[in-house]
Ligand SMILES: [Zn+2]
């Protein structure tokens with residue numbers, strides 16, 4: 411998803427998640443997605459407990475159980491494939507890192523955080539060598555967010 415760089419506040423999960431856990435998990439009420447703030451990634455229902463135990467955070471049951479109790483009744487996508495797609499140029503989603511990237515002017519669905527990737531794309535697909543276009547003629551600098559690392563933008 412492509413996003414604006416506006417960091418202003420939006421609706422939060424204030425009423426859903428206890429203040430104790432708000433620095434760890436965030437529930438995006440617009441898209442019904444649960445986000446792990448320290449990891450900057452989305453959590454799906456499959457692997458949720460694992461993420462807080464052996465997976466990443468090594469929390470004990472008495473630590474993660476009350477936290478997950480705040481959210482298990484909510485709609486959470488089962489797996490990454492079920493994540494909603496998000497239209498471009500929304501406010502940044504809370505809890506997800508923002509990456510500087512590039513977007514192809516000819517095919518807006520092509521976005522990447524790799525400068526070589528955009529140069530290769532423009533040269534291979536549009537037959538414009540990177541020495542033949544000035545910055546911004548064939549690409550735009552954009553701010554990007556992804557629901558999860560390695561996911562699409
Ligand atoms: Zn995490």
Ligand SMILES: [Zn+2]
Nearest residue numbers: 514516517520
């Ligand atoms: Zn293109």
